[in-house]
Amino acid sequence: MLAVEDWAEIRRLHRAEGLPIKQIARVLGVSRNTVRTALRADGPPKYERVGQGSIVDEVEPRIRELLQAFPTMPATVIAERIGWTRSMTVLKKRVAELRPVYLPPDPASRTQYVAGEIAQFDLWFPPITLPVGHGQSRTAKQLPVLTMVCGYSRWAAAVLIPSRTAEDLLAGWWQLLAGLGAVPRVLVWDGEGAVGRWRGGRSELTAECQGFRGTLATRVLICRPADPEAKGLIERLHDYLERSFLPGRTFTGPADFNAQISAWLGLVNTRVRRALGCAPTDRIAADRERMLTLPPVAPATGWRCTTRLARDHYVRLDGNDYSVHPAVIGRRIEVVADLAGVRVLYDGRVVADHERAWARHQTISADEHVAAARALRAERVGLLRPAPPAGEVEIRSLSDYDTALGLTDEAGGGVA
Structure with a gap:
């Protein structure tokens, strides 16, 4: 095969020096056909191995x-x-x-999001163990993080919730929407037990979710199974959280976790996104403008129940017991709890107000309730015990007790 330097020299002699093919062949010691081939080639010669075929x-x-x-x-x-x-x-x-x-072609569609149209939601389970007080810690499976991404603006938000139950999930859901200040027209979810599932070719929502979305006047869409592309925005957010938020961080409890992730996402929302060419903060105003307004009355979320207060003046919620003022023992009370606190109402009046315990199997008592119960017990015992007779009480001789117990000798000479 002709060397690259010979090829270059042939072209130089012919084009620059004007030598004929016969003379170039004589000078370089190659055949005239080799010179002609070099002049016709557009690029330098290169070695190409002839394929030997395959056993397949x-x-x-x-x-x-x-x-x-x-x-x-x-x-x-x-x-x-x-x-x-x-x-x-x-x-x-x-x-x-x-x-x-x-195979039939499977082109990937380019999704375009309209302002105010869609927000994606999901639960993120960070690989951490979080202290929750009372000497307990809980893993990510027990403490999920509810996440949200708006389709048009890519605005992101998240909140740690105590459990995946409908009461806590809807409370966290409303907290994210209230923080957004508006309601997207379509709320996209993956199959989640407290929200709904895909069944019979359509979204089937739970009764709690139906009531929640009815108050918001919006639509909740459950993604088809095995269709991760339908919620790609929220999946990318979870990956970003694990790669950029978690490394190097420690948390003292749920409140500290929520404070850190809220501050971090506030910074992230100001960063320019390559897909948008701008930051979410530059689009969120237009996104909110096309969304639905928040309802005049907040949807019913959290834990709500009515019961009669037992004699021990404690109510149980999510595995924990909370004290109530004993003055309403035997009365009908209403227990209202959210992500942060537990309140007990009687006839519209607050008779207990506790911070929500994220640990399990705990007894939360207010000093005021314990003191009031002690005073009521003392008063009741005083009413049931008869008063001593008036006048001086006779003091019996100790020898009478000795005689009654048979501790004296026969002569009556004292203790044997």
């Missing part, structure tokens, strides 16, 4: 027949059908090259 070439027609009939047939099944006994690596490589020819 002879069975390729049979592979094509199988793929034409069954485009998704696995390579292992193809090997069995054609009686392949040699290397599976080369066969799998050839099947991978041929399969796209027989």
Whole structure:
């Protein structure tokens, strides 16, 4: 093969020096056909190895027949059908090259989000163990993080919630929407037990979720199973949180976690996004303007129940017992709790107000309630016990007790 330097020199002598082909061949000691080939070539000569073929070439027609009939047939099944006994690596490589020819095209659509139209929600389970007080810690499976991303502006928000129950999830959901200041027209969820699931070719929502969305006058859409592209924005946010938010951070409790993630997302929302060409803060105003306004009356969220206060003047909520003022023992009371606190009402009056305990199996008592219960017990015991008779009480001689117990001798001379 002609060397690159000879090729370059031939072209220089012919084009720059004007030497004829015969003279160039004589000067460089090559044939005239070699000179002609070098002058016709547009680029320098390069070595190309002649292909030797592959052991799969002879069975390729049979592979094509199988793929034409069954485009998704696995390579292992193809090997069995054609009686392949040699290397599976080369066969799998050839099947991978041929399969796209027989599969129907699957183009990826470019999703365009309209202002105010969609927000995606999901639960994120960070790989951490968080202290929750009372000497307890809870893992991510027990303490999920509710996340939100608006489609048009890419505005992100998140809040740690105590559990995946409908009461806590709806309370956290409302907290995110209230912080946003508006309600997107479509709220997209993956299949979540407290929200709903995909069934029978449509979204099937729980009764609690139906009441929640009815108050907001919006639509809740459950994604089809095995369709991660439908909520790609929220999935990318979770990946970003794990790579950029968690590393190097420690948390003293749920309140500290929520404070840190809120401050961090506030900074993230000011950063320019490549897909937008601007920051979410530059779009959020237009996004909110096209959303629905918040309802005049907040939806019913959190824990709400009515019961009669028992004699021990404690109510149980999410595995913990909270004290109530004993003055309303036996009365009908209303227990109202959210992510932060637990309140007990009687006839519209607050008779207990506690901070929500995220630990389990705890007894939360207010000093005022304990003192009031002690005073009521003392008063009741005083009413039931008869008063001593008036006048001086007789003091019995100790010898009378000795005689009654048989501790004196027969002569009456005292203790034996």
